Structure formats: structure tokens, C-alpha cells
Amino acid sequence: MLYFAYAIMPDHLHIITDGKLSPSNSLRYINGVTAKRILDHLKENDLEASLSKLRQFKKKDNYKYSVWEHHSDKNLLTSESFFMQKVNYIHNNPVKDGLVEEPEDYLYSSTRIWRGRPLEEEPLVMDIREIKWRTR
Numbered sequence: 001m002l003y004f005a006y007a008i009m010p011d012h013l014h015i016i017t018d019g020k021l022s023p024s025n026s027l028r029y030i031n032g033v034t035a036k037r038i039l040d041h042l043k044e045n046d047l048e049a050s051l052s053k054l055r056q057f058k059k060k061d062n063y064k065y066s067v068w069e070h071h072s073d074k075n076l077l078t079s080e081s082f083f084m085q086k087v088n089y090i091h092n093n094p095v096k097d098g099l100v101e102e103p104e105d106y107l108y109s110s111t112r113i114w115r116g117r118p119l120e121e122e123p124l125v126m127d128i129r130e131i132k133w134r135t136r
Helices: 023-044 048-054 082-096
Strands: 003-008 014-015
Touching: 003 082, 014 023, 014 082, 023 048
Parallel strands: none
Antiparallel strands: 003 014
16 A cells, blocks of 8 residues: 555544555454554553543454544545645644644655755655646
């Protein structure tokens, strides 16, 4: 799966990926991987107060915790203009939420990569040159 734009917010995330998986399967994959890592971190560091907030009644699948709400929006980006609208929305989300004054100041975002000024240790490495625009 390729990642084209992202912002990892304190209580949600925004991400644009390639179309190799269906939107539902992409979301299921991302939610599963991130939930496992979050729960592992909380357990390894004995952060019981945080774990208790995520604890759910056991369901038929034996899950004991729920990290993500299951009301996520999924959009199929079918044009370059819609794609860029979403990239700009994602990059401006930390500013809109009052976390930073400028989009590139937010560490957990692809803004710097898009502006050609990545940090040496970016949290998520990606290559926007992998975007293949359709020609008519």
C-alpha cells in the first residue's frame, strides 16, 4: 500500500492511499495495524488508565478493546482536483484544530514532504513521485 498524504491527529487520522485495496479493506488494514500498536504500547508501558478507557465488553471475536470508532469516512478520489482538495484539507487539519500555526510545523503530517522540505527523520516515509496521474 502506498501512502500519498497523511495527518495523524490526537484522536483520528487522515490518509490517502493507492487503490490496491478497496476503501473498506484499506481502512480495516490501517485501523487494525494502528490499533494493535497503540494497545501494545499502552500494555507495555502499564498505562492502565488509558487501557480502561478503551476496554469493551468481550464480543464474539474476543476483542477486549476498541481503539477506533467505526464511523470513518471513505472517499474514492476520482480526479486530480478532488485529490488535491483532500491533500490540502489533510495538511491544514492540524492548523484548523489549533495544534500548530503552520501546517509544516505539525510533526505527524506529510506537509513537509509535499513542500519538498522533509525532515531527516520523518515519522512516515513516502514518495509523492509514485503518484500516477491519468492522462486523457
